Amino acid sequence: MNQFFDAIVIGAGQAGPSLAGRLTAAGMQVALVERKLVGGTCVNTGCIPTKTLVASAYAAHLARRSSEYGITIESPIKIDMKRVKARAETVSMNARQNVETWLRGMDGLTVIEGHARFEGPDVVRVGESLLKAPRIFINVGGRASVPDMPGIGTVDYLTNTSILKLEKVPRHLVVVGGSYIGLEFAQMYRRFGAQVTVVEMSPRLIAREDEDVSETVREILIDEGITVRTSATCIGFKPHADGVVVDVDCTSGEPSTVGSHVLLAVGRRPNTDDLGLEKAGVALDARGYIGVDDSLATNVSGIWAMGDCNGRGAFTHTSYNDYEIVAANLLDGEKRRVSDRISAYALYVDPPLGRVGMSETEARRMGRKLLVSKRPMTRVGRAIEKGETKGFMKVVADAETKQILGAAILGVGGDEAIHGILDMMNAGATYPVLKWAVPIHPTVSELIPTVLADLKPLN
Structure with missing residues (x-):
């Protein structure tokens, strides 16, 4: 059976559903193909369930420390792992169902369950059906890598x-x-x-x-x-x-x-090994990632790749930004580029690490005059009040242009506080602008202007 669409989206991760929404809103007839679970890695096996587990682990950690806060809890505390697991599954399932409900009710969208494989540059097979469209968007994500280690x-x-x-x-x-x-x-x-x-x-x-x-x-x-x-x-x-x-x-x-x-x-590997990409002529790199240009277009006209499978980002937020770039360029007449994106991410240990831009090591490689400032969390009032003083804050700036090049906040609230610096970098503002901000007390973010005021030449 042959079916014709204006666009085909392969994969219902972070980028795919949102792009389907923009394309259908523009009047296109769209097919979205998903072989397993709507929502992709983030919703099903990544951010949402793992951060729910992290929250349970944090509760256990605080319970063990309760006496430090003047609270008495019977020791040792007990972990009901079945309930912990069930809580994570519920949060994940609710998120997935919300996406599914949205997609199923989307005018102009046909949701197809199955494994999509290319038959040509504009043809995709799903079971016995052949889907044809002038625009195809690949959003197939990745999975855990299992190297061939001894034994x-x-x-x-x-x-x-x-x-x-x-x-x-x-x-x-x-x-x-x-x-x-x-x-x-x-x-x-x-x-x-x-x-x-x-x-x-x-x-x-x-x-x-x-x-x-x-x-x-x-x-x-x-x-x-x-x-x-x-x-x-x-x-x-x-x-x-x-x-x-x-x-x-x-x-x-x-x-x-x-x-x-x-x-x-x-590590991770892209889910590109069973898509029939060779039949479409889509080029892969040595690690199996789909090659894309700055607009996320592949080497084949009419085919784009978004999310983890293109090797240009490995996070939910970069996958979503891939959708934003593609949609802006196709539908809004803009010229958005992946290279304009400022790298930012977090490590969700406790306390968390929030990171944006260059590390100090990367900045040193530029060979430019740098300014660096670092402050331990033991000197952050909010951290002291919460009894969570591990870590530090660090900012690196260009001494001549006064642009912030990067920052790391390893400490309580670091994953949130880092956005104050990220936003300034995205705005292209110099560090003196942020230095004169008047932040709210008591917060972790209030120390950012203080850290910037302490910027000194790097030895």
């Missing part, structure tokens, strides 16, 4: 998706991968009561960050009883009566650790 095929392991199904707290969770996903689960399950070991090949955690950020995050985790093994040069796996033996290092420290459960958090 991986001989043991059971968890990914960021399957770990969400646990109804019991692991006795000992070994997290392989010391970056964003791995560290969030590591702290979360430590707070649920598991013994936790983090194994990372690099010399330090979250290696893309400045060394002071990495080291402070490491200290935060260690303070909570998490074992951190960096420079793990010989990672491998073997079955064990108590779970899994994880080989860690060939040169120093204990050579291996035995975990009841192993979480692989060693």
Whole structure:
């Protein structure tokens, strides 16, 4: 059966549904194809369920610290993992159903359940149906990467998706991968009561960050009883009566650790390997990401790629911005570009890390005169009042142009406070403008002008 549309959207993640809404509002007949769950990674296995779990873990952490606030709670506290899991599933399901209801009621949209595969540059097959359109938008997301590490095929392991199904707290969770996903689960399950070991090949955690950020995050985790093994040069796996033996290092420290459960958090890969892209002539890079230009168009006229599958961003907010760029260029006569986007993201350990723009290390590589300011959270009144003083705030600026180049807020409220700097950077304002702002007291954000006032030449 052949069906003809003005546009086809493959994938119902963050970018796809919103684009379908704009296209149908413009009078187009649109097909949206989804093979599994509406909402994509964020709604089903990413941001929404994991941050719901983080909230439960934070509640457990505060309960253990209650005496510090003059509150008495019976100790030890108990974790009902089935209820914790059910709460996360409910929040996720409600979000998914809201998206589904919106899509099903959208005039001009045909929602098709199934796996889409290209038959040509303007033809997509879903089961027995052939869909044809002059515009096709790919929004297929990504999944956990499982590298061919020694012994991986001989043991059971968890990914960021399957770990969400646990109804019991692991006795000992070994997290392989010391970056964003791995560290969030590591702290979360430590707070649920598991013994936790983090194994990372690099010399330090979250290696893309400045060394002071990495080291402070490491200290935060260690303070909570998490074992951190960096420079793990010989990672491998073997079955064990108590779970899994994880080989860690060939040169120093204990050579291996035995975990009841192993979480692989060693990166992501795009869902592009079963789309028939070769039949459409769409080019992929060496890692399987779809190549796109600054407008998110592929090398094939009439085909665009948005979200995690294009390698231009790995976050919900960048995926949504991909939709905004495509819609603005196609429907509003604008010339929006991915390269205009200022990088910003957060690491949701507690306290969280909010990041925008360049790190200090990246700024140094520019070879320009820099200004840097750093303030520990122990000097932030809001953090002191809340009894959460770990971390620091840091800003890097260009000494000549006075533009803010980047910032890191690792501390209570850091994921929210960072937006004060992000907004100024997006507005193109210089740091003296923000320095003279009059923020609300008592907040974490009120210290941003103070930090800017302390900017000094980098040695």
